[in-house]
Amino acid sequence: MRIDTTGLTDVLLLRPEPFRDERGLFTRTFDAALFDLYLDEQPGSPATRARDFLQDSQSRSHRGVIRGMHGRAGRGEAKLVRCARGAVHDVVVDIRRDSPTFGRMESFLLDDEDFAHVFIPPGFLHGFQALTEAADVCYRIDRAHEPLEDLAVAYDDPDLGIDWPLPVTTISPRDASAGSWQDLLDKL
Numbered sequence: 001m002r003i004d005t006t007g008l009t010d011v012l013l014l015r016p017e018p019f020r021d022e023r024g025l026f027t028r029t030f031d032a033a034l035f036d037l038y039l040d041e042q043p044g045s046p047a048t049r050a051r052d053f054l055q056d057s058q059s060r061s062h063r064g065v066i067r068g069m070h071g072r073a074g075r076g077e078a079k080l081v082r083c084a085r086g087a088v089h090d091v092v093v094d095i096r097r098d099s100p101t102f103g104r105m106e107s108f109l110l111d112d113e114d115f116a117h118v119f120i121p122p123g124f125l126h127g128f129q130a131l132t133e134a135a136d137v138c139y140r141i142d143r144a145h146e147p148l149e150d151l152a153v154a155y156d157d158p159d160l161g162i163d164w165p166l167p168v169t170t171i172s173p174r175d176a177s178a179g180s181w182q183d184l185l186d187k188l
Contacts, residue, residue: 001031003038006108008094009101010046012038012119013108014080027115029082030140035119046121048078052142058084059137061130064169068127069160069178071095071151072143073187076122080140086132087111089165095151096123097188105162110137125153125184129164151187152178 002015014035018027032050039045061067068091071077081090093105108118110128120126128137153160155171159181 001028001034003034006118007101007106008092008104008124009099010121011092011094011106011124014117014119016115016117018115029115030080030117046078046119048119048121048142052078053080053140055141055144057139057141059139060085061088061128061135061137062169063130063133063135064166066127066129066155066164066168066171066175067137068175069093069125069153069155069157069162070127071125071153072122072146073149073151074146075143076124078122078142079120079126080117081110081120081126081128082115082117082138083110083112084136084138085112086130086135087113088128088130088135088137090118090128091126091162092118092120093125093153093160094123095125095184095188099123105160107162125151127155127162129166129168131166151184153181153184154178157181 004013016027018025090108090110094101
């Protein structure tokens with residue numbers, strides 16, 4: 001497994017290296033020792049370590065569905081996100097005021113071909129759009145869900161200007177009523 005930096009401070013892209021043969025493939029989707037070793041070698045790396053992840057969740061979305069843009073207040077939430085089935089356009093936005101990449105976003109293609117994962121430390125908004133008929137997204141998080149700490153910004157907020165690749169087919173009522181980027185800035 002390779003671990004690469006991204007254009008956002010502390011966001012990492014984990015790239016498994018599948019073994020493929022006539023039967024199909026086998027891949028290690030996460031290696032705690034490698035993850036921790038990488039972080040231990042990086043000066044100023046996020047405090048999250050493999051042992052901190054305590055919950056795995058999975059969503060299934062249909063083509064065009066957007067889930068996001070979500071975050072957590074308080075001490076935030078670290079996530080390790082991957083697409084186990086299909087493909088998604090994954091978007092991350094830095095909301096840490098003291099970060100050199102504050103307000104910047106980056107997008108990633110996560111799919112069931114190369115199995116890349118995005119490590120998102122606390123202090124980011126996250127969302128994705130399903131690109132295939134069905135897309136299963138797996139989340140590994142370091143905190144139990146606390147609804148009172150939920151943050152959300154509208155997926156189509158003009159100040160964020162996210163370029164979603166497909167027409168939007170469905171969003172949740174929560175996402176439809178999400179606030180603006182400016183509303184979030186006023187809270188931070």
